[in-house]
Amino acid sequence: MLYLLVRNVLRPGVVNPTHLAKSASVTKVTKRSMVHQEGLPKLPVPPLKQTCEGYLAMLQPIVSEEELEHTRQLVTEFVSPGGVGDRLQRSLERRARKVDNWLSEWWMQSTYLDCRMPVPVYTSPGVILPRMHFQDRQGQMRFAAKLIAGVLDFKQLIDSDTLPIEYLGGKPLCMDQYYQVLSSCRIPGPKRDTVVNHTLGTTPPTHITVVHNFQFFILDVYNSDGTPLTVDQIYMQLEKIWNSSLQTNKEPIGILTSQHRNTWGKAYNNLIKDKTNKESVRAIQKSIFTVCLDAPMPRVSDEMYQSRVAAQMLHGGGSRWNSGNRWFDKTLQFIIGEDGSCGLTYEHAPAEGPPIVFLIDHVVGYMRRSEMVRSPMVPLHMPQKLRFNITPEVKKDIENAKQNMNMMVHDLDVRVLLFSHFGINVPKQHKLSPDAFVQMALQLAYYRMYQLCCSTYETSSLRMFKLGRTETIRSTTTESSKFVQAMDDAGTSNTEKVALLTKAIQLHRDNTRKAIYGQAIDRHLLGLKMQGITELTSMPDIFMDTSYAVAMHYHLFTSQVGAKTDCVMCFGPTVPDGYGVCYNPMEEHINIAITAFNSCEETNAAKFSRAVETALLDMQALLEQTALAGR
Numbered sequence: 283m284l285y286l287l288v289r290n291v292l293r294p295g296v297v298n299p300t301h302l303a304k305s306a307s308v309t310k311v312t313k314r315s316m317v318h319q320e321g322l323p324k325l326p327v328p329p330l331k332q333t334c335e336g337y338l339a340m341l342q343p344i345v346s347e348e349e350l351e352h353t354r355q356l357v358t359e360f361v362s363p364g365g366v367g368d369r370l371q372r373s374l375e376r377r378a379r380k381v382d383n384w385l386s387e388w389w390m391q392s393t394y395l396d397c398r399m400p401v402p403v404y405t406s407p408g409v410i411l412p413r414m415h416f417q418d419r420q421g422q423m424r425f426a427a428k429l430i431a432g433v434l435d436f437k438q439l440i441d442s443d444t445l446p447i448e449y450l451g452g453k454p455l456c457m458d459q460y461y462q463v464l465s466s467c468r469i470p471g472p473k474r475d476t477v478v479n480h481t482l483g484t485t486p487p488t489h490i491t492v493v494h495n496f497q498f499f500i501l502d503v504y505n506s507d508g509t510p511l512t513v514d515q516i517y518m519q520l521e522k523i524w525n526s527s528l529q530t531n532k533e534p535i536g537i538l539t540s541q542h543r544n545t546w547g548k549a550y551n552n553l554i555k556d557k558t559n560k561e562s563v564r565a566i567q568k569s570i571f572t573v574c575l576d577a578p579m580p581r582v583s584d585e586m587y588q589s590r591v592a593a594q595m596l597h598g599g600g601s602r603w604n605s606g607n608r609w610f611d612k613t614l615q616f617i618i619g620e621d622g623s624c625g626l627t628y629e630h631a632p633a634e635g636p637p638i639v640f641l642i643d644h645v646v647g648y649m650r651r652s653e654m655v656r657s658p659m660v661p662l663h664m665p666q667k668l669r670f671n672i673t674p675e676v677k678k679d680i681e682n683a684k685q686n687m688n689m690m691v692h693d694l695d696v697r698v699l700l701f702s703h704f705g706i707n708v709p710k711q712h713k714l715s716p717d718a719f720v721q722m723a724l725q726l727a728y729y730r731m732y733q734l735c736c737s738t739y740e741t742s743s744l745r746m747f748k749l750g751r752t753e754t755i756r757s758t759t760t761e762s763s764k765f766v767q768a769m770d771d772a773g774t775s776n777t778e779k780v781a782l783l784t785k786a787i788q789l790h791r792d793n794t795r796k797a798i799y800g801q802a803i804d805r806h807l808l809g810l811k812m813q814g815i816t817e818l819t820s821m822p823d824i825f826m827d828t829s830y831a832v833a834m835h836y837h838l839f840t841s842q843v844g845a846k847t848d849c850v851m852c853f854g855p856t857v858p859d860g861y862g863v864c865y866n867p868m869e870e871h872i873n874i875a876i877t878a879f880n881s882c883e884e885t886n887a888a889k890f891s892r893a894v895e896t897a898l899l900d901m902q903a904l905l906e907q908t909a910l911a912g913r
């Protein structure tokens with residue numbers, strides 16, 4: 283098999299398992315994607331004054347006038363010539379000249395690898411695919427076999443360097459993340475984690491891992507001549523795995539990966555002291571991806587079905603159900619339940635949602651096209667079962683992980699809203715940006731529930747730049763706050779409301795544009811802060827200020843992850859008293875996943891979901907009534 287090392291091997295934060303001489307591995311190959319990557323612009327450092335002005339404007343709708351006045355003084359000091367901001371800005375600009383991307387390593391470390399919270403719920407998103415109607419276990423196996431073949435077909439695009447380059451607003455995007463999601467895994471550390479990418483090694487993996495009833499197997503998915511196994515062959519191998527993992531009383535070793543990262547870091551070192559365990563763990567880490575064949579989950583009403591699957595994708599349902607049927611550190615885990623539930627979860631450090639859903643769209647397309655063709659009966663080896671020696675200490679760690687997982691499961695409140703009244707068609711008819719329209723509906727829903735505007739995060743892409751990840755669009759603006767306050771005000775006419783909505787949407791679009799062109803405020807502020815940590819003895823006052831804490835406490839953490847497939851991504855809230863909202867706007871409907879924590883009395887995913895539905899409908903009615911009246 284031909285493995286092309288197409289990505290920038292020096293990507294920060296990712297470990298090359300064999301510590302290849304980096305330049306040697308790069309010069310061996312001439313690649314279209316390498317040329318593409320090298321041609322991408324570098325992430326700019328925005329002007330300091332522009333960011334500071336943007337910061338004050340962003341604070342206006344979310345902090346009090348006194349707080350804002352205090353922050354204005356701190357900002358004035360910070361930007362003054364010769365002031366600390368000025369100094370940090372110059373250092374940041376120097377850093378930007380030296381490295382491929384001044385942000386990406388800091389981002390990966392600070393947001394993911396240094397984060398000590400468990401990866402399920404807290405950082406790893408889930409994706410819910412449409413329900414499958416398997417008639418029997420064979421149906422589940424056939425589906426899994428096709429899915430595996432579909433992912434291998436996608437991998438072929440990467441291996442053969444034929445992955446189509448994506449564009450945003452007519453500009454080519456950085457494709458690096460596509461090269462990070464297969465054959466990679468997060469490794470826990472006592473204080474900081476790492477990510478290892480085995481595609482870069484001298485012997486890239488040819489196996490996936492399959493887990494059933496908490497038992498892990500290595501499934502070799504390539505023949506000795508390098509051709510991938512056919513769907514039929516994979517199906518037969520899955521059958522063998524199923525039949526040799528029927529016992530349901532096995533220790534759920536994988537649940538260890540759901541722990542707080544410090545705890546897992548310690549337990550990991552303890553686990554791999556044993557040689558057999560170490561080899562088994564390495565086999566999982568090295569595998570191309572993982573397939574979790576899940577046991578059926580408790581039945582729920584049709585209305586609750588998608589919400590239950592979202593929870594299954596995020597955490598597996600608890601120690602009694604499928605939480606032990608995972609290796610949460612693995613970058614990509616496809617989940618296929620006996621009851622027709624399917625989707626995936628992915629470890630977020632190496633990539634964002636868009637490459638993952640692009641992969642899903644490819645796999646779904648492949649599965650539609652592919653039929654089970656009987657292959658010549660070449661006998662294949664029995665997939666190898668991975669052994670684990672469960673010492674009393676490991677057993678104790680597993681019990682502890684089970685308890686913590688069950689608490690996490692009880693705490694997560696998930697609601698999937700399949701909004702069927704309209705999709706992007708309606709805002710487009712009114713010449714409004716569909717994404718900004720949904721964001722304004724979220725603002726309205728939140729305002730109606732809490733009578734205030736909150737700090738809101740929307741993810742935007744920075745992939746126009748080499749090794750670009752994400753930037754924040756601040757959806758709460760002075761214009762959005764005027765609109766939400768006016769919407770239920772009897773004294774404001776519909777024409778005025780539409781004007782306010784249009785203005786708020788326009789500002790959101792302008793902010794989106796700034797974000798994707800690397801001119802927004804949040805990553806720049808992070809850069810200045812990180813630079814401050816590197817070179818100052820104390821943190822500049824603007825980062826120790828109440829306004830800064832308010833701005834970074836996202837009561838609404840949102841993201842659009844659009845896909846062709848009728849799926850939806852979901853993720854947990856980022857603060858104890860907030861919501862996580864992810865949506866896939868389709869032509870005539872919108873899939874929205876909302877999460878909150880049950881331990882917070884003020885939040886309620888079901889209530890918020892109803893408020894979002896009403897807000898979308900009210901905004902549509904407002905636009906239509908006003909358009910009719912104007913005719």
Ligand code: COA
Binds near residue numbers: 706716717841
């Ligand atoms: N009138 C008519 N149509 C309009 C319009 C208007 N005023 N404004 C926008 N549209 C159209 C657009 O042209 C686009 O058309 P297309 O579907 O034919 O391409 C469509 O509406 C959607 O545009 P819009 O809703 O404005 O948003 P977007 O697709 O540009 O997405 C972001 C905005 C921020 C989501 C996107 O830029 C982005 O960065 N995505 C990445 C998010 C991410 O990384 N998430 C990861 C989470 S892990």
